[in-house]
Amino acid sequence: MNLLTIIVFDAINYAATLFLLSVGLTVVFGVMRILNVSHGGIYALGAYMGTWLALLVLEVDLPPVLTYAMLLLGALIVGFLLGPIIERLLLRRIYGSDMHIQLLLTFSILLILDDSMKLIWGMEPLFISEPYSMLGRFKVGGIIYPWYDFVLVGVSVVFGGALVWMVRATRFGKLVIAVIHDREVSRAIGINVNLVFTVAFTVGALAAALGGAFVAPKIAVVPQFALEVVVLAFAVIAIGGMGSIEGAAIGAVIVSFARALAIHLAPELELMVVYLIMILVLVIRPEGLFGEAELRRI
Amino acid sequence: MTHWMDWRALPRAGVVAAALLILVPPFLPGWILFVLTKAMFMFIAVMGVSVLLRGGLLTFGHALYYATGAYAVGFCIKWLGVRELLFLIPLGALAGFIMAALVGIVMARYREVFFAMLNLAFSMMLFGALLKLYWITGGTDGLAIGTATLAGIALPGDSYGYYYFALTMVGIVTLVVYRFMASPAGYFLRAMYDNEIRIEYSGVAVRQVVYRTYLLAGTLGGVAGVLAAFTIGHIVPEDAFWIQSGEFVFVALLGVFGGVPGPMLGALVFEFLQTYASKYFPLAWQMMMGIIMLLIILFQPGGLWAIYQRIEARITGKDRGGDHH
Numbered sequence: 001m002n003l004l005t006i007i008v009f010d011a012i013n014y015a016a017t018l019f020l021l022s023v024g025l026t027v028v029f030g031v032m033r034i035l036n037v038s039h040g041g042i043y044a045l046g047a048y049m050g051t052w053l054a055l056l057v058l059e060v061d062l063p064p065v066l067t068y069a070m071l072l073l074g075a076l077i078v079g080f081l082l083g084p085i086i087e088r089l090l091l092r093r094i095y096g097s098d099m100h101i102q103l104l105l106t107f108s109i110l111l112i113l114d115d116s117m118k119l120i121w122g123m124e125p126l127f128i129s130e131p132y133s134m135l136g137r138f139k140v141g142g143i144i145y146p147w148y149d150f151v152l153v154g155v156s157v158v159f160g161g162a163l164v165w166m167v168r169a170t171r172f173g174k175l176v177i178a179v180i181h182d183r184e185v186s187r188a189i190g191i192n193v194n195l196v197f198t199v200a201f202t203v204g205a206l207a208a209a210l211g212g213a214f215v216a217p218k219i220a221v222v223p224q225f226a227l228e229v230v231v232l233a234f235a236v237i238a239i240g241g242m243g244s245i246e247g248a249a250i251g252a253v254i255v256s257f258a259r260a261l262a263i264h265l266a267p268e269l270e271l272m273v274v275y276l277i278m279i280l281v282l283v284i285r286p287e288g289l290f291g292e293a294e295l296r297r298i
Numbered sequence: 299m300t301h302w303m304d305w306r307a308l309p310r311a312g313v314v315a316a317a318l319l320i321l322v323p324p325f326l327p328g329w330i331l332f333v334l335t336k337a338m339f340m341f342i343a344v345m346g347v348s349v350l351l352r353g354g355l356l357t358f359g360h361a362l363y364y365a366t367g368a369y370a371v372g373f374c375i376k377w378l379g380v381r382e383l384l385f386l387i388p389l390g391a392l393a394g395f396i397m398a399a400l401v402g403i404v405m406a407r408y409r410e411v412f413f414a415m416l417n418l419a420f421s422m423m424l425f426g427a428l429l430k431l432y433w434i435t436g437g438t439d440g441l442a443i444g445t446a447t448l449a450g451i452a453l454p455g456d457s458y459g460y461y462y463f464a465l466t467m468v469g470i471v472t473l474v475v476y477r478f479m480a481s482p483a484g485y486f487l488r489a490m491y492d493n494e495i496r497i498e499y500s501g502v503a504v505r506q507v508v509y510r511t512y513l514l515a516g517t518l519g520g521v522a523g524v525l526a527a528f529t530i531g532h533i534v535p536e537d538a539f540w541i542q543s544g545e546f547v548f549v550a551l552l553g554v555f556g557g558v559p560g561p562m563l564g565a566l567v568f569e570f571l572q573t574y575a576s577k578y579f580p581l582a583w584q585m586m587m588g589i590i591m592l593l594i595i596l597f598q599p600g601g602l603w604a605i606y607q608r609i610e611a612r613i614t615g616k617d618r619g620g621d622h623h
Contacts, residue, residue: 035411037358093596099410100356104551105595107358111544111588118581227540231422234415242411271426275419279404282412 006143007260013149014256016156017215022233023160023248024207030243031180031200034091037106039208040230041113042082046209047216048117050074051126054217064130071131075213079206087201092194110226118223125220132217148217155214159207163245176200180243235278241288250289312559316469323461332456333569335529338464340549341565342471343522346515347550348561349475353487353511354494355409359417360546362401362424363394363516365538367523369428372441372533383448383463386524394520395513402512406505409494421538428535440534443527455529464525471518472558483510541584548587551594552602560603567602 025039053070086109094105135147167173178186179196187193236255240247255274262273281288323331347360367390374380374389401420408416428435435441446453446460453460478484486507489497498504527533536542549568553560575583598604 035415090592090596098354100351100354100414101595103356103358103411103414104547104591107544107547108588108591108595111584111591115582115585115588119585123581228422231415231418231540235419238412238415268430271430272423275423278419279416282408282416283404286407286412 002143003264007257007264009143009145010263011253011257011260012153014259015252016149016153017211017218018232018236018252018256019156019160019249020152020207020211020215021229022236022252023163023245024204024211025230025233026237026240026243026245026248027163027207028201028204029237030245031176032091032095032197034095034102034106035234035242036201036204037103037227037230038086038109038113039106039204039233040226040228041110041117042078042205042208043212043229043233044117044221044226045082045113046075046078046212047221048074048121048126048212049078049209050213051128051216051221052121054128054131055126058128058130064134067128067131067134071213071216072210075206075209078209078213079202082209083202083205084198086205087198091201092197095197110230114224114226117226121221121223123223125222126216127220128217130217152214152218155210159210160245160249163203163207167245172199232274235274238278238288239281241290244288244290247288247290315559315562319465319468324458328456329573331458331461332529333573334566335455335461335464336526337562337565337569338461338468339522339525339529340546340569341468341562342518342525344546344549344553344561344565345471345475345558346518346522347546348553349478349487349511350515351550352479352491353508354491355508355511356414356547357417357515357543358414358540358547359419359421359543360515360519361538361540361542362417362421363397363519364523364526364542364546365421365424365428365533365535366393366397366516367391367520368527368533368537369435369441369523370520371443371524371527372435375443376441381444381447382450383446383453383524383528386446387467387521390520390524391517392520394516394518394523397520398513398516402509402516405512406509418540418543421543422540425535425538425540428538435535438535440532443531443533445531446528453528455531460528464529467521467525468562471521474514475518475558478511478514483507487511544584545587548591551591563602563606 021043025036028034028036050071053074054067057066057070058064090105090109094102132146132148135151137144137146167176175191176196178191179193183193236251237248239254240249240251255277258273258277259270262269323334343360343364346363347357350357370390370393371386374386380386405413405416429437446455448459448463453463486497486502490504490507494504523537545568549564550561552567553562553564572583575586579586
């Protein structure tokens with residue numbers, strides 16, 4: 001019974017992390033039909049920037065509460081800076097290209113981001129524990145849990161909810177859906193498709209940076225976790241259905257439960273189990289659980 | 299439009315390249331020989347990526363096969379004490395082939411993003427396994443390989459003999475790839491790049507074509523892994539890591555439209571670039587790769603090969619026309 005509680009709590013925590021990590025990837029793919037491999041790089045950069053700013057606050061003896069603001073600020077800087085730059089300067093040139101060219105372009109951005117972080121922050125891991133430890137802990141069934149994990153669950157629920165609301169209930173959301181369905185017709189009826197793309201990509205980058213910044217206090221930020229992160233995010237959105245926000249949430253929950261079960265019951269399988277589920281889902285239902293099958297066009 | 303297997307392109311570029319690779323190395327210092335040997339196995343691995351790319355299939359996980367070949371050698375040496383190249387090369391090829399035969403069952407169903415990312419997922423699974431099953435694989439320490447033998451005679455990885463052995467393998471691989479690209483599967487693969495569904499409507503089992511190409515690519519990866527293991531003398535889980543796959547893709551992109559000479563040019567440029575970069579900018583090597591890739595994608599989609607063709611056209615005074623699909 002106790003083990004079950006632990007597994008459920010672990011899974012919920014991890015699901016929040018996974019959702020924050022992958023929701024941006026699915027938004028960008030949904031609107032632009034580009035799998036942004038550099039997503040992991042933006043995520044890592046968000047983590048670095050947030051952690052670095054927060055450490056700065058502690059260094060000059062400001063109240064540690066400000067570290068939360070700094071994490072947020074770091075994410076905003078990275079998201080609002082990198083998002084438009086990457087979309088305007090680079091992605092815009094390859095919208096009409098083959099899929100593999102688009103993948104290679106975002107992959108090369110990842111390589112560049114990955115090394116920039118090494119050059120800026122060095123090879124040593126960056127670690128800040130204050131935002132994590134300040135909130136205290138509570139006890140469930142004899143196990144101690146930090147509150148921070150539940151703040152993270154809250155953040156991801158609010159963020160996911162806001163995104164779904166934006167797509168479903170606002171005027172901009174309707175424009176986005178129109179663009180998703182038919183770019184050319186949207187352009188013909190006067191929708192600024194370029195703007196929609198820039199906003200969508202920036203939202204994706206922002207989501208990645210936010211995820212990175214707020215997960216950072218739970219882990220040590222080390223170089224080269226950028227691509228592992230994007231593979232994991234891809235697994236999550238492939239399970240849920242690429243381009244679906246709800247799918248990303250479901251994918252995150254499934255993957256995190258599987259991982260929690262594996263960690264407590266068969267630890268060697270921790271990494272394998274994620275990909276096994278992904279392969280299983282894709283073999284049975286290639287468009288993912290929430291995805292729509294694409295029409296084949298000649 | 300010129301043919302991918304442009305035989306007219308061969309006499310000049312291919313023959314000159316082959317002659318240089320055969321005749322020049324004895325006059326070169328040892329470190330250049332080492333770099334050249336590395337370029338040989340890099341070329342063999344990249345041929346696999348390149349052939350897939352000709353069908354519009356991009357893989358971010360080809361290191362899976364490279365590591366499979368390398369660890370096949372590692373286990374053979376660890377458990378059997380066998381170092382014979384005449385046995386290990388076919389073994390590596392077989393290991394790559396079997397791995398590709400299994401993974402390919404899943405992979406042949408997927409294209410584009412899914413193909414690229416599923417390959418990546420499989421290679422990360424192998425990386426995880428190599429890392430975690432340390433009592434078999436040696437974990438992060440990897441396995442020591444030592445010196446190979448050829449028909450019983452010791453052949454150190456940095457010797458001229460080993461270089462010529464690797465060059466012979468390059469020759470064999472080149473022939474096999476030419477044969478494949480000239481086969482019906484090879485033609486359909488190229489046609490798939492333009493329009494897969496039309497190929498299917500004309501009655502071709504596209505999955506079969508993808509599967510066969512995948513088997514070829516996996517086998518080449520295995521062979522490259524065997525050669526790499528003896529050249530470097532040590533194998534580590536990073537051989538299956540995504541950065542390794544990324545380097546294959548990078549080299550393939552450098553020379554993708556040059557048939558066989560293109561990837562060779564790419565592999566040579568890559569190895570020298572890496573040798574200098576790791577000496578002068580060890581932390582910015584990936585960034586350099588990324589920037590070069592960006593520039594190629596945005597401004598020079600034909601890769602180095604297109605640059606070479608332009609130079610050649612200027613020298614000979616005639617334009618043979620590019621070969622950009």
